[in-house]
Amino acid sequence: MARLALRRARAEARAAERVMGDVETLRSARRAYLLAAVLGAASLPMVLLYLLLVLSSFADTIVTGPDILEARYSLDNWLMFFRGEVAPAAGRLYTTADILATIANTAIVALGVTAVVVFTSVLAGYAFSRMRFRWRRGLMTFIILLHAFPGVALIIAVYAMYVWSSMPLARSEGAMVAYAFAFTVLARASLELPMSIWLMKGFFDRIPWEVEWSALIDGASRLRAWWQIVLPQVKPGIAALAIFAFLAGWEDLIYVHVFLYIGTAGKVKTLATLIEELTANIETSYLPVVAAAGTLYLLPTILFFVLTQKLLLEAYSGGLKA
Amino acid sequence: MVEVSLERVTKRFGRVVALDQVSLVFEDGKFTALLGPSGSGKTTLLYIIAGIYKPTSGRIYFGGEDVTDLPPNKRNVGLVFQNYALYPHMTVYDNIAFPLRLRKLPESKIDRKVREVAKMLRIEELLDRYPSQLSGGQQQRVALARALVKEPTVLLLDEPLSNLDALLRVSIRAELKRLQKDLGITTIYVTHDQAEALSMADTVVVIDRGRVQQVDTPQNIYNRPRNLFVATFIGSPPANVLYARLTEKNPSLACVEVNKARFCFEGERAARLSRLGGEEVVLAFRPERARLGTEPRSDMLSIPAEVYVVETLGRENVVTLVVGASMVKVVTPPSQVPRLGESYYVLVDPRDVMLFDPVTELNIDYIEA
Amino acid sequence: MRPRVNPALFFLLPALTLIAVFYVVPLALSIYIGFTPLRNWNIAGGYLSQVTLENYERLFHMVMYDPDIGKVVATTVVFTVVTLAVNVLGGLALALTMYLMDLSGRELSLGFRTLWMLPRMTPIAVYSLMWYYFFLPGEEGILNSIAMRLGLIDEPVNWGNDPDLLPYGAWAILVVVNGLVGVSFGMVVFYAALRSIPREQIVAARVDGASTLHLVLYILIPQLRWHITYVTVWQLLSLLTTYAHIFLLVEWGAVDEFWGSNWALYVFNKAFALGESDQGLAAAAATILVLIGAGLGVLALRLMGFGRMMAEPRGEV
Numbered sequence A: 001m002a003r004l005a006l007r008r009a010r011a012e013a014r015a016a017e018r019v020m021g022d023v024e025t026l027r028s029a030r031r032a033y034l035l036a037a038v039l040g041a042a043s044l045p046m047v048l049l050y051l052l053l054v055l056s057s058f059a060d061t062i063v064t065g066p067d068i069l070e071a072r073y074s075l076d077n078w079l080m081f082f083r084g085e086v087a088p089a090a091g092r093l094y095t096t097a098d099i100l101a102t103i104a105n106t107a108i109v110a111l112g113v114t115a116v117v118v119f120t121s122v123l124a125g126y127a128f129s130r131m132r133f134r135w136r137r138g139l140m141t142f143i144i145l146l147h148a149f150p151g152v153a154l155i156i157a158v159y160a161m162y163v164w165s166s167m168p169l170a171r172s173e174g175a176m177v178a179y180a181f182a183f184t185v186l187a188r189a190s191l192e193l194p195m196s197i198w199l200m201k202g203f204f205d206r207i208p209w210e211v212e213w214s215a216l217i218d219g220a221s222r223l224r225a226w227w228q229i230v231l232p233q234v235k236p237g238i239a240a241l242a243i244f245a246f247l248a249g250w251e252d253l254i255y256v257h258v259f260l261y262i263g264t265a266g267k268v269k270t271l272a273t274l275i276e277e278l279t280a281n282i283e284t285s286y287l288p289v290v291a292a293a294g295t296l297y298l299l300p301t302i303l304f305f306v307l308t309q310k311l312l313l314e315a316y317s318g319g320l321k322a
Numbered sequence B: 001m002v003e004v005s006l007e008r009v010t011k012r013f014g015r016v017v018a019l020d021q022v023s024l025v026f027e028d029g030k031f032t033a034l035l036g037p038s039g040s041g042k043t044t045l046l047y048i049i050a051g052i053y054k055p056t057s058g059r060i061y062f063g064g065e066d067v068t069d070l071p072p073n074k075r076n077v078g079l080v081f082q083n084y085a086l087y088p089h090m091t092v093y094d095n096i097a098f099p100l101r102l103r104k105l106p107e108s109k110i111d112r113k114v115r116e117v118a119k120m121l122r123i124e125e126l127l128d129r130y131p132s133q134l135s136g137g138q139q140q141r142v143a144l145a146r147a148l149v150k151e152p153t154v155l156l157l158d159e160p161l162s163n164l165d166a167l168l169r170v171s172i173r174a175e176l177k178r179l180q181k182d183l184g185i186t187t188i189y190v191t192h193d194q195a196e197a198l199s200m201a202d203t204v205v206v207i208d209r210g211r212v213q214q215v216d217t218p219q220n221i222y223n224r225p226r227n228l229f230v231a232t233f234i235g236s237p238p239a240n241v242l243y244a245r246l247t248e249k250n251p252s253l254a255c256v257e258v259n260k261a262r263f264c265f266e267g268e269r270a271a272r273l274s275r276l277g278g279e280e281v282v283l284a285f286r287p288e289r290a291r292l293g294t295e296p297r298s299d300m301l302s303i304p305a306e307v308y309v310v311e312t313l314g315r316e317n318v319v320t321l322v323v324g325a326s327m328v329k330v331v332t333p334p335s336q337v338p339r340l341g342e343s344y345y346v347l348v349d350p351r352d353v354m355l356f357d358p359v360t361e362l363n364i365d366y367i368e369a
Numbered sequence C: 001m002r003p004r005v006n007p008a009l010f011f012l013l014p015a016l017t018l019i020a021v022f023y024v025v026p027l028a029l030s031i032y033i034g035f036t037p038l039r040n041w042n043i044a045g046g047y048l049s050q051v052t053l054e055n056y057e058r059l060f061h062m063v064m065y066d067p068d069i070g071k072v073v074a075t076t077v078v079f080t081v082v083t084l085a086v087n088v089l090g091g092l093a094l095a096l097t098m099y100l101m102d103l104s105g106r107e108l109s110l111g112f113r114t115l116w117m118l119p120r121m122t123p124i125a126v127y128s129l130m131w132y133y134f135f136l137p138g139e140e141g142i143l144n145s146i147a148m149r150l151g152l153i154d155e156p157v158n159w160g161n162d163p164d165l166l167p168y169g170a171w172a173i174l175v176v177v178n179g180l181v182g183v184s185f186g187m188v189v190f191y192a193a194l195r196s197i198p199r200e201q202i203v204a205a206r207v208d209g210a211s212t213l214h215l216v217l218y219i220l221i222p223q224l225r226w227h228i229t230y231v232t233v234w235q236l237l238s239l240l241t242t243y244a245h246i247f248l249l250v251e252w253g254a255v256d257e258f259w260g261s262n263w264a265l266y267v268f269n270k271a272f273a274l275g276e277s278d279q280g281l282a283a284a285a286a287t288i289l290v291l292i293g294a295g296l297g298v299l300a301l302r303l304m305g306f307g308r309m310m311a312e313p314r315g316e317v
């Protein structure tokens, strides 16, 4: 009985929606497709930009559009890239090991940023969502405000701190490099913190208090209730956060440029600084190979993108629910 | 298992006083219903017993032990929330097993207990499902199972049946009552459904605006409400209230007049009436305890009235009549269907007339001499 | 009861530590460095103990008399204002188009919305590389190649450096490159806001005979007023302080060094230049940005209705 009534109610709701659809939509579906076509045309240059980069990575020249069909395509650029022949005119500057190390460095930074951001924001987001402490509101306001502070102002002083604090390590190159990595990761992760904490707070806010109280009444300590009951329910949120943090660490240019590249006098490169360096030396670089490097660098971004588009848009607008 | 007592418990949320100097004893092994309108502080009281809220002042005792500062995980209470609050990421089995796992019981013992309680609540075949795959009634039973499996000393239920349809509610009500009797757990049951409270409870606590109005058996709550609030809150339709003039105030004979109808009380009632300060008294009676007659009767309060509305409900009729400037309702048998505009006498046996002091709103039967 | 540490501290400690080390201390330090003559990262050289107003005097002097700094200031103003307009109006146009598309009942816009998020998520080096190819001065530049094929120009143009085109060539490049990154913010915010408008309103307007244009002008946009203000303020803040997406274009020579630098990038390059670098001056210049940023940030928070989003915790366990 009840189920039947429910089904009927649902059918009615659907019918109502249909009727509304008939009245309010663009008068016809054709108009919607027309708009889509217009928007598609507007988006075309951007698509073209990405497409040309990817095509160039397989071509014997930088593909510029009109010559898409004239260029010859092969895997040569990619092979040259992985062999380290990225600047043929200057001779063989890199080895395969260098290239792999560069990729690994990029991944280390990205994963490091992910780990730090997830660890700290999940903890702090919970505290801001659920716990009582003095200055709670003020502290959250302050943290959000930090997001607005000019990055340049920070990085000058952070680098000064880096130079000063790494002085004792100057004699050991290994320690120096490790320190540079740690500094890059922590500094870059901190940049993501304000928005990440805010995002996580939003995810925790959505869990009913009663569920957490239930756990306490069942005999769990606050910590255990958090770990066993609350955390599993924000897994999707943590996943979103992790993806954002990874992309942030992966795409970064300024921090790896300052701390890893300048900080180690060019010894530790990531894909970003490698591309920077190669393009800066345009006289000796072979641009299609640089395009291959760029495409490789772009790959994880696109991948995450396709996999998580809905999540991405939601989380991105999740910061404000007016 | 244990007696729960509250000693002058006050709870404030900012400026809102949710509980005001509440002193109560919930007897060991008894089923107590907590009844009150929305916002009266029922949930707050429950949460204070569970330890989710800390009282602003006052103490709470389980047995002789002061638990006021004990966190919820040390109190061994079972609480079924209004919205069940099942763990959405755990199966029914894991939900029920959770409190036992926290106690580090061996898995075999946990398994036995979970199945036992599941069998008792007839949810055995649901154990592998997730909460989102259950109906409201099933979720309710899972929540109950989770509260019971840990053998709590106190069981707290916050309107657990409010989301169910009428049929299921009646059957689960009976189930719950039997279960409580079998296990003998001190149980506090919050509801704003008075039929539920009156039918299930050993004791009913009526609360309004954070204050306890009456603590009594269901019969007394219904028949001898302590004050006007309880009289008008309990019953469906609620008690009729009329203002009457005291025309005679002798300790042996006290007479009231309402809408030109005069009636005199004798004995104890008269003595109590005569002690009232003013010249007025509030008179109340239940619609189902009144009759409609064409003639006044000398042994009954007989108030002339005119039929205003008739609602035919099948099993009975509810007749609304105009008495002076007020309205009263009377329940009549199906055979008696008065017509609009007809004049009748509303007849009430003096034993069914409740009298209240208009100033304090207290039932005069409860006023100490 | 024994006094005990608030458990919130345990949850907050890691984040607060990072924030203290990488925001609070640097912010204070940066302001301090602005009052010292620190150069070439010579931290141990004793510069840090000399407090002086010299940097601010120099800065003032440069802004007044140094043509290169004049270029940077002009670029900052033009770049910020024009890109802001592009971001807000572009975001609005995108969101409205997508919303109207979706009114037909099909979720046509998801793909587009994702696509327009792409520039923001693309590694900055790759994004810069793509635009570098696009504006490359020689024939192999994409823009040159296409324009020549279409017969619009006879010779390849050096878009960002050609003295005849300066400063407009460089400015156009900056606006295009950053505009595309920033436009997605407005798009996402506006689209979400549009979706939350009750459908009945649109039905009612349609029944009253409103055309699509009327719908947009009199029903939709008025309800976005708050969001437009919010996006404008927040985006203004971002644009004032952004430099990462311009950094490589300047380094690679795709745009003129001064007509292509905004204030933030100028500060960065002053501090991290490979030869002579001047952190004192850079920090002083950065401090000015901090002051503007703090003001705009407070304004943005006000607009966000921040207070409403911080409900008090319930329960006292």
Ligand SMILES: Nc1ncnc2c1ncn2[C@@H]1O[C@H](COP(=O)(O)OP(=O)(O)OP(=O)(O)O)[C@@H](O)[C@H]1O
Residues within 6 Å of the ligand: B013, B014, B016, B017, B018, B036, B037, B038, B039, B040, B041, B042, B043, B044, B045, B192, C314, C315
């Ligand atoms: N966390 C809180 N903060 C502020 N006021 C509160 C809070 N919890 C309850 N109150 C207030 O305390 C009073 C009692 O609330 P309570 O939830 O106990 O009512 P209730 O009797 O359970 O009502 P209902 O039948 O609607 O569930 C109400 O006025 C309510 O607004």
Ligand SMILES: [Mg+2]
Residues within 6 Å of the ligand: B042, B043, B044, B082
């Ligand atoms: Mg309640």
